[in-house]
Amino acid sequence: xxxxxxxxxxxxxxxxxxxxxxxxxxxxxxxxxxxxxxxxxxxxxxxxxxxxxxxxxxxxxxxxxxxxxxxxxxxxxxxxxxxxxxxxxxxxxxxxxxxxxxxxxxxxx
Numbered sequence: 001x002x003x004x005x006x007x008x009x010x011x012x013x014x015x016x017x018x019x020x021x022x023x024x025x026x027x028x029x030x031x032x033x034x035x036x037x038x039x040x041x042x043x044x045x046x047x048x049x050x051x052x053x054x055x056x057x058x059x060x061x062x063x064x065x066x067x068x069x070x071x072x073x074x075x076x077x078x079x080x081x082x083x084x085x086x087x088x089x090x091x092x093x094x095x096x097x098x099x100x101x102x103x104x105x106x107x108x109x
Contacts, residue, residue, distance in 0.1 A: 010040070 019025040 019028070
């Protein structure tokens with residue numbers, strides 16, 4: 001089954017080990033935030049590409065539906081103008097199939 005994505009708030013990724021407040025810790029936190037920002041931008045771009053694919057597919061489906069509706073309308077109008085005649089081809093009898101140009105050959109094993 002298709003699993004729906006969760007629409008909950010995106011929590012920041014936290015470290016398991018708290019660090020002492022220092023300049024290095026501040027730079028590390030800044031680096032983590034920049035990495036998370038980059039990851040979220042990439043995810044947003046991926047979602048936008050997927051959205052465009054879905055929109056393109058919807059346009060193609062609408063065009064196909066429109067073409068099929070026109071075809072059925074045309075067929076419906078044609079069938080109203082010209083009544084259809086049933087043309088049934090008779091099945092061939094076994095006697096007529098014997099006159100085919102192929103010879104049957106049986107070979108023992």
